[in-house]
Amino acid sequence: MQHKGLSKLEQQRREKLAKLQQLGVDPYGGRYDGTESAETVRGRYVDNQEGQRACVAGRITLLRDIGKLVFITLRDWTGAIQLGISKQLLAAQWDIVKLLDLGDLIAAKGTLGRTKTGELTIWVDMFTVLAKALLPPPEKFHGLADVDLRYRQRYVDLWANPDVMVRFRQRCQILDTIRRFLQDRGFVEVETPMMQAIAGGAAARPFITHHNALNIDLYLRIAPELFLKRLLVGGMERVFEINRNFRNEGLSTRHNPEFTMMELYQAYGDYHAMMEITESLITTLAGQQGTNGSLPFGELNIRYARPWRKARYADLVKEYAGCSIDDLPAIRAKAKSMGIAEAGMDDAVVINEVFEGAVEHHLVDPTFVMDYPAALCPLTRRSKTDPRYAERFELYIGRMEVANAYTELNDPQVQEDNFLRQLRGQTETMATMDEDFVTALKYGMPPAGGLGIGIDRLIMLLTNATSIRDVILFPLLKPAPNELPEEPAAE
RNA sequence: GGGAGUGUAGCUCAGCAGGUAGAGCAACGGCCUUUUAAGCCGUAGGUCUUGGGUUCGAAUCCCAACACUCUCACCA
Numbered sequence: 046m047q048h049k050g051l052s053k054l055e056q057q058r059r060e061k062l063a064k065l066q067q068l069g070v071d072p073y074g075g076r077y078d079g080t081e082s083a084e085t086v087r088g089r090y091v092d093n094q095e096g097q098r099a100c101v102a103g104r105i106t107l108l109r110d111i112g113k114l115v116f117i118t119l120r121d122w123t124g125a126i127q128l129g130i131s132k133q134l135l136a137a138q139w140d141i142v143k144l145l146d147l148g149d150l151i152a153a154k155g156t157l158g159r160t161k162t163g164e165l166t167i168w169v170d171m172f173t174v175l176a177k178a179l180l181p182p183p184e185k186f187h188g189l190a191d192v193d194l195r196y197r198q199r200y201v202d203l204w205a206n207p208d209v210m211v212r213f214r215q216r217c218q219i220l221d222t223i224r225r226f227l228q229d230r231g232f233v234e235v236e237t238p239m240m241q242a243i244a245g246g247a248a249a250r251p252f253i254t255h256h257n258a259l260n261i262d263l264y265l266r267i268a269p270e271l272f273l274k275r276l277l278v279g280g281m282e283r284v285f286e287i288n289r290n291f292r293n294e295g296l297s298t299r300h301n302p303e304f305t306m307m308e309l310y311q312a313y314g315d316y317h318a319m320m321e322i323t324e325s326l327i328t329t330l331a332g333q334q335g336t337n338g339s340l341p342f343g344e345l346n347i348r349y350a351r352p353w354r355k356a357r358y359a360d361l362v363k364e365y366a367g368c369s370i371d372d373l374p375a376i377r378a379k380a381k382s383m384g385i386a387e388a389g390m391d392d393a394v395v396i397n398e399v400f401e402g403a404v405e406h407h408l409v410d411p412t413f414v415m416d417y418p419a420a421l422c423p424l425t426r427r428s429k430t431d432p433r434y435a436e437r438f439e440l441y442i443g444r445m446e447v448a449n450a451y452t453e454l455n456d457p458q459v460q461e462d463n464f465l466r467q468l469r470g471q472t473e474t475m476a477t478m479d480e481d482f483v484t485a486l487k488y489g490m491p492p493a494g495g496l497g498i499g500i501d502r503l504i505m506l507l508t509n510a511t512s513i514r515d516v517i518l519f520p521l522l523k524p525a526p527n528e529l530p531e532e533p534a535a536e
Numbered sequence: 537g538g539g540a541g542u543g544u545a546g547c548u549c550a551g552c553a554g555g556u557a558g559a560g561c562a563a564c565g566g567c568c569u570u571u572u573a574a575g576c577c578g579u580a581g582g583u584c585u586u587g588g589g590u591u592c593g594a595a596u597c598c599c600a601a602c603a604c605u606c607u608c609a610c611c612a
Contacts, residue, residue, distance in 0.1 A: 114569035
């Protein structure tokens with residue numbers, strides 16, 4: 046795929062590499078101690094104070110050759126700093142300076158100062174080549190813009206588009222905060238199987254894989270829920286897991302087949318306790334990211350100020366769709382008017398279609414949607430006052446479902462009945478009876494609240510990324526043509 | 537899978553009432569010791585995604601394929 050033009054540019058760089066070697070320079074460096082980040086150097090510099098030294102390493106992203114003076118913009122993962130290299134100061138290494146290219150990795154030492162225009166600059170008196178780049182970097186001003194290329198070559202995107210680095214470092218910071226927040230509340234982090242004999246805990250099509258030694262098919266998990274609740278039975282009272290789920294579904298700006306989910310379970314809690322945790326956690330995170338209680342998300346401006354809106358599912362349908370979820374003819378009429386093929390659908394499913402079509406896009410600021418129809422919630426305890434509803438909420442922010450939580454069902458009899466009812470309604474692999482889970486419940490699971498937060502979507506909201514692919518380092522892509530396996534010739 | 541859009545130099549993009557290609561950056565050669573997307577002079581770089589068709593003539597029009605983006609569908 047890479048043709049003449051490119052290999053010519055590469056050829057030129059290989060020649061420079063050979064020249065470096067002739068000058069006795071190892072173009073691929075080695076261990077280099079004593080560097081500081083660009084950010085640190087900027088932070089500690091004091092104006093009008095002589096003799097401040099600095100040592101940095103990074104990639105050459107801009108190079109301005111003024112003849113006997115060269116300015117380099119050196120970028121590391123904290124930011125950029127300018128190097129000034131003068132022939133007078135660096136006569137011994139001048140031949141090497143002239144062989145530097147955009148994209149090369151170098152380390153440099155020197156004295157700090159400011160130029161006429163006030164730019165903080167390291168006046169270099171020693172530098173080391175750490176890695177010669179054989180391929181040219183993308184255009185220096187626009188960066189790498191081709192969306193597909195950015196995902197395929199994230200290793201270029203990360204430094205060619207500095208916002209990308211900032212966002213992924215924010216992602217790490219957000220995850221740190223989540224872990225600390227939960228640990229402070231007494232939760233412990235656990236890891237449960239990603240490969241499961243029965244893919245349970247959600248309704249989604251799983252990926253199938255095979256274990257050779259046991260000669261069994263296994264599923265990549267679609268949710269950790271049933272294992273985490275087994276831990277409640279085992280006496281682990283506050284657990285959480287942050288890990289990948291896999292769902293064999295289409296891709297979109299809000300869906301990646303593998304995505305990161307945080308699930309937690311708290312013994313003796315309920316869904317109101319989960320609301321408190323959710324609201325407290327996410328407002329903490331929003332406060333850390335943002336300004337005065339609100340953050341932009343695409344065209345939207347989302348207000349995170351507490352308290353968040355709480356609204357019953359049924360009330361929202363009435364408010365935005367104009368009909369009661371108990372009035373099935375009206376619901377079906379509404380569904381039909383919205384273009385939903387409601388004829389063969391289950392009542393609860395029709396209601397949910399109306400909800401998704403009529404209500405969701407109104408839910409911009411954080412909103413807890415409470416009390417779902419029980420038929421939609423096989424793992425949830427029903428309301429004691431009105432068993433038609435389940436003690437469940439979903440949190441919507443920016444028109445997206447971000448969290449899902451409920452009072453866990455701990456009655457083994459009801460759980461078994463729900464599984465059986467689900468089995469009757471489902472096609473293909475969507476549901477399998479997990480008898481061992483029912484057995485676990487028979488030993489007694491404490492009443493508990495459980496919560497799942499879609500981490501990727503949360504990070505989208507907190508970092509103003511409107512595509513999930515911008516918060517996942519390597520989103521799933523169709524392999525490039527030359528990576529695809531040979532296709533059988535048959536049509 | 538449906539709909540809309542995109543595919544031109546290494547990168548970012550022009551060119552599309554049909555007459556076989558342009559700019560900026562990057563590259564190469566030259567000048568320049570305070571630049572900031574440095575500047576100036578010069579040079580080189582293209583099977584216009586692929587395959588058919590219409591035409592005297594196609595980057596441009598038509599058909600098909602491939603890839604990507606957005607969107608809908610699938611997704612409790």
